[in-house]
Amino acid sequence: MAVSQIERRVAALEAEVAQMKEQLEKAIPQKGDWLDDIYGAFADDPHFEEAMRLGREYRESLRPKASGKPVRKTAKKAVRKSVKGRRR
Numbered sequence: 001m002a003v004s005q006i007e008r009r010v011a012a013l014e015a016e017v018a019q020m021k022e023q024l025e026k027a028i029p030q031k032g033d034w035l036d037d038i039y040g041a042f043a044d045d046p047h048f049e050e051a052m053r054l055g056r057e058y059r060e061s062l063r064p065k066a067s068g069k070p071v072r073k074t075a076k077k078a079v080r081k082s083v084k085g086r087r088r
Contacts, residue, residue: 042048
């Protein structure tokens with residue numbers, strides 16, 4: 001096959017592919033970010049607000065209760081103590 005024939009066939013194929021891409025873009029609408037579709041869907045919904053309140057209460061119930069003494073030592077003291085214990 002001659003080079004000129006190959007060049008013509010490639011040009012024809014490129015034109016056809018461009019036409020198919022254009023048809024495809026028209027057939028399938030471009031979607032935006034999915035978050036834009038749902039943003040504000042629960043605005044002023046009392047059931048959603050109640051669900052958020054209950055979730056917050058549950059998460060707070062899992063936290064350790066505050067006592068009079070600190071829960072853990074500062075990182076600096078803990079490191080000193082662990083390093084001190086390793087020295088012999």
